[in-house]
Amino acid sequence: MRKRTNSLTAERDGSTEPPDSDPDRSRPAGSGAADHPGTGGDMGKPFRRLSLLMKLRRLLLWLLLLYAAIPVLVKLCPSIQAKLVFLNFVRLPYFLDLRRPLEQGLNHTHNFYLEPVGGQRIGVWHTLPDHMWREAQGKHGDWYQSTFSSAHPVILYLHGNAGTRGGDHRVQLYKVLSSLGYHVVAFDYRGWGDSDGSPSEGGMTSDAFFMYNWLKQQLDQKTALYIWGHSLGTGVATNLVRRLCDRGSPPDALVLESPFTNIREEARSHPFSMVYRYLPGFDWFFLDSITANNIRFSSDENVNYISCPVLILHAEDDGVVPFHLGKKLYTLASHSKSLSGHRVQFVPFPSALAYRHKFIYRSPELPSILSDFFATAQQPKQS
Numbered sequence: 001m002r003k004r005t006n007s008l009t010a011e012r013d014g015s016t017e018p019p020d021s022d023p024d025r026s027r028p029a030g031s032g033a034a035d036h037p038g039t040g041g042d043m044g045k046p047f048r049r050l051s052l053l054m055k056l057r058r059l060l061l062w063l064l065l066l067y068a069a070i071p072v073l074v075k076l077c078p079s080i081q082a083k084l085v086f087l088n089f090v091r092l093p094y095f096l097d098l099r100r101p102l103e104q105g106l107n108h109t110h111n112f113y114l115e116p117v118g119g120q121r122i123g124v125w126h127t128l129p130d131h132m133w134r135e136a137q138g139k140h141g142d143w144y145q146s147t148f149s150s151a152h153p154v155i156l157y158l159h160g161n162a163g164t165r166g167g168d169h170r171v172q173l174y175k176v177l178s179s180l181g182y183h184v185v186a187f188d189y190r191g192w193g194d195s196d197g198s199p200s201e202g203g204m205t206s207d208a209f210f211m212y213n214w215l216k217q218q219l220d221q222k223t224a225l226y227i228w229g230h231s232l233g234t235g236v237a238t239n240l241v242r243r244l245c246d247r248g249s250p251p252d253a254l255v256l257e258s259p260f261t262n263i264r265e266e267a268r269s270h271p272f273s274m275v276y277r278y279l280p281g282f283d284w285f286f287l288d289s290i291t292a293n294n295i296r297f298s299s300d301e302n303v304n305y306i307s308c309p310v311l312i313l314h315a316e317d318d319g320v321v322p323f324h325l326g327k328k329l330y331t332l333a334s335h336s337k338s339l340s341g342h343r344v345q346f347v348p349f350p351s352a353l354a355y356r357h358k359f360i361y362r363s364p365e366l367p368s369i370l371s372d373f374f375a376t377a378q379q380p381k382q383s
Contacts, residue, residue, distance in 0.1 A: 071276065071285035081289040084272070085232075085263065086199040087162035088192045096166045098194050101125055104171045108133035108178070110144040114187075116210035122195040124211070125165050127174045127184040145218060148183065153224040153252075153374070154215060157186040158208055158240075160231030160258075164193035169358040170230075176361050180370065182226075187211055189236075201295050205239040212240060212251070224252040224378060231321060231357065234259035235297025242302040245338070250308040253377040255370075257313045258357055260325040261300040261332070263290055269322045303333040309343040309377035311369075313360050317351035343376055 074081050101109040108128045113121040126144050128136055129152050155177055159170055165186040174184045189204040190197030197203060215225055229237025234256040241254050260266035264287045267273060276282055310333055314326035330346040333339055347369055349355045355362060
C-alpha cells in the first residue's frame with residue numbers, strides 16, 4: 001500500500017522518477033562540493049596559492065631590479081650620492097619656525113642672519129649662558145651681541161647632516177652647555193634650514209671659517225673660543241681647525257662628538273651601505289661617486305696639521321658612526337707630531353648607557369668631563 005501511494009503521489013506531481021532517487025535533492029545548494037575533496041570550492045585553493053606565489057615572485061623581481069638599479073643610478077648621477085651624504089633636504093622638526101627658537105624652549109636665544117657670501121645669508125642662533133635668561137627677556141640683537149664682551153667662553157657648534165640648528169638633540173646640547181656657563185653659537189650651513197645656497201664640503205668649511213672670524217671680532221682677546229663638531233660636523237670642524245692652524249691662529253680647543261676618520265670609511269661602515277657592502281665594485285659604484293663630488297672630510301689627515309687640545313667623545317653603541325672609527329681617529333691624533341704637547345683625550349661611553357649617535361648630552365658626567373678638559377686646555381694660554 002505504501003509503494004502504491006508513493007507512485008500515485010509521484011504521478012500527481014508530474015514526475016516519473018522515484019522520489020528518493022536523487023540523494024542530494026534534500027541538501028542545501030552548494031553542499032555537495034564540500035563533500036568531495038578536489039572538486040568545486042577546493043579547486044580554488046591551488047589557484048589562490050599559485051596567484052600568491054606569482055605576486056611574491058613579481059615583487060621579488062622588482063626588488064631585485066631596484067637593488068641593481070640603485071648602484072647604476074648613483075654612478076651615472078653622482079649628485080645623488082652627494083644628497084645622501086648631506087641629507088640637507090631632511091628638515092626635522094618639519095614645522096619649526098627657525099626664527100623663533102623659543103618654540104624649542106630656548107628663552108635666552110637670539111636668531112639672526114649673516115652673509116658669508118654676498119647675497120647669500122645663513123641662519124644663526126646665539127644661546128646665552130643660562131644664568132642670563134632673565135636679563136635677556138625682551139632684548140634684541142644689539143644687546144645679545146654686546147654680551148660677547150663678558151668673560152664667559154664661547155662654543156661654536158657645527159652640526160651634522162640632516163635637520164637644522166633647531167634639531168631636538170642639538171637643542172638639548174645647547175641647554176646643557178648653556179647651563180655650564182657657555183655662550184653657544186650654532187648655525188645652518190648654506191643649503192640647510194633657512195640658509196641660502198647649496199651644500200658642499202667647501203661651502204660648509206667656508207661658512208664655519210666665516211663664523212669663527214666673525215666671533216673673534218666680537219670677543220675679547222682673553223675670551224676662550226672652542227669649536228664643537230658632531231658627526232659630519234666633525235669633518236667640517238677638522239677642516240676648519242686645520243685652516244686656522246695653517247694661518248697660525250688655532251682655536252682654544254676642539255671637541256669632536258661621534259667623529260669618523262674620513263667620509264669613505266664612514267660610508268663603507270654606514271648602516272645604509274650594509275646591503276651593498278660586499279657587492280663587487282662597491283667602491284667604484286658608491287665611494288668613488290662621493291669623491292667625484294669633491295667630498296672627503298679627511299679628519300685622519302687633518303689631525304696631522306692641528307695644534308690645539310682635542311677631546312673626542314664617542315658612544316660604543318653608535319649605529320651611525322661606528323665606535324671603532326672614533327677610536328681609530330684618536331689613535332692617529334695621539335701620534336700626530338703637530339699635536340705633540342697638546343692634550344688629546346678620548347672618552348668612551350659604554351653601550352649600556354644607550355647614548356647611541358646623538359644622546360651623549362644626557363651623560364651626567366659630561367659637565368665634569370668638559371670642565372676638566374677646558375681647564376687644562378687653557379693652562380698653556382695662561383702661563
